[in-house]
Every structure is written in C-alpha cells, then in structure tokens.
Amino acid sequence: MTSKYAVKLETDFDNPKWIGRHKHMFNFLDVNKNGKITLNEMVYKASDIVLNNLGATPEQAQRHKEAVEAFFGGAGLKYDVETEWPEYIEGWKRLSKSELEKWSKNQITLVRLWGDALFDIIDKDQNGAISLDEWKAYTKSAGIIHSSEDCEETFRVCDLDDSGRLDVDEMTRQHLGFWYSMDPGCENVYGGAVP
Numbered sequence: 001m002t003s004k005y006a007v008k009l010e011t012d013f014d015n016p017k018w019i020g021r022h023k024h025m026f027n028f029l030d031v032n033k034n035g036k037i038t039l040n041e042m043v044y045k046a047s048d049i050v051l052n053n054l055g056a057t058p059e060q061a062q063r064h065k066e067a068v069e070a071f072f073g074g075a076g077l078k079y080d081v082e083t084e085w086p087e088y089i090e091g092w093k094r095l096s097k098s099e100l101e102k103w104s105k106n107q108i109t110l111v112r113l114w115g116d117a118l119f120d121i122i123d124k125d126q127n128g129a130i131s132l133d134e135w136k137a138y139t140k141s142a143g144i145i146h147s148s149e150d151c152e153e154t155f156r157v158c159d160l161d162d163s164g165r166l167d168v169d170e171m172t173r174q175h176l177g178f179w180y181s182m183d184p185g186c187e188n189v190y191g192g193a194v195p
Contacts, residue, residue: 003169009100012182013093020195021179026088028144036082042072053141056121064121067114074098074110096180103176111179112172119168129165150191157188
C-alpha cells in the first residue's frame with residue numbers, strides 16, 4: 001500500500017494548539033467523564049456507537065474494532081486500565097513519532113489501517129470513495145462534527161485532488177497532518193468542531 005501523499009512531516013508537540021486539540025478529544029472520548037480514559041471507552045465510542053449507527057456488518061465491525069484497538073494501543077491505552085491526561089498525551093507523542101516515520105517511508109500506518117476499516121463501512125455504494133452525503137452520515141453518527149458547515153469544510157480540506165469525493169489516502173494524509181503534526185494544510189480537518 002503506497003501513498004501519493006507520503007511526505008516527511010514534523011511534530012510540534014509544544015504548540016498549545018496541538019495540545020488543545022488532543023485535550024479536546026481526551027474530554028470527548030472520556031465516556032464516563034471521570035478525567036481518565038481506557039481502551040474500553042475508545043472501542044465503545046469509536047466502534048460500538050458509530051458502527052451501530054452506520055449499520056456495519058459483523059465482519060466490518062470486527063475489522064474496525066481491531067483497527068481501533070491497534071491504533072489506541074499504539075498510544076499506550078489498555079483495556080481496564082485508566083489513563084490520565086499526562087500519560088495520554090505522552091502516548092500520543094510516541095504514536096505520532098512512530099506513525100510519521102512510517103508515513104515518510106511510505107509504510108503502512110495504524111491510522112491508515114483504521115481508515116481502511118472505516119472507509120469500508122462509510123462507503124455505502126462500495127465505489128472506493130466517499131461522497132459528501134456519505135461523509136455527512138458518518139460525522140453525524142460519530143458526534144464530533146455537529147454543523148453542516150463544519151462537515152462541508154472537513155470534506156473540502158480533505159479533498160486534496162478536488163474530485164468532489166474522498167479516498168482513504170486523502171483522509172489518511174490529512175489526519176496525519178492534523179493529529180500528529182501542525183501541518184497548516186490540515187487546519188480545519190474538523191471544521192470548527194476540534195481546535
């Protein structure tokens with residue numbers, strides 16, 4: 001699996017905006033709102049809630065669950081082990097470095113594997129790309145993006161080839177830039193919903 005968008009991206013872990021977006025997601029993913037998160041909560045939020053709303057098949061759900069486990073496990077999260085904010089952000093730093101190194105060498109990343117599993121579910125007509133309507137159905141189900149404007153902005157920012165459709169390669173590239181580095185071309189990947 002190769003990417004036409006594989007480039008070397010740099011981290012900026014001291015940037016208050018990078019820290020803020022991760023703190024925002026930490027709070028969003030803290031299902032029981034106790035200031036700690038577990039892999040259980042990640043799987044519940046990313047798989048159970050979202051996939052049930054999208055009508056994933058049992059096979060799609062299992063593949064997605066395994067991808068979520070591997071991804072958040074890569075940041076150090078474990079089942080039944082509560083992780084507090086300082087440990088969580090350090091795990092993200094380790095994951096970001098590892099993923100960006102793989103990406104720069106055009107190797108498979110955990111975020112790409114998650115993207116492949118998720119795309120299989122979102123791409124209802126199975127044409128290999130996501131339409132704006134399919135993206136809107138996903139973002140509504142995920143609960144991260146609430147406004148139509150933010151959803152459309154996300155779609156625009158991720159549509160790197162201006163085709164009017166998103167492929168998994170475009171989404172992977174933009175999420176790497178947004179979550180792992182502070183690539184200015186990836187700002188507004190979640191519209192105004194995530195800082």
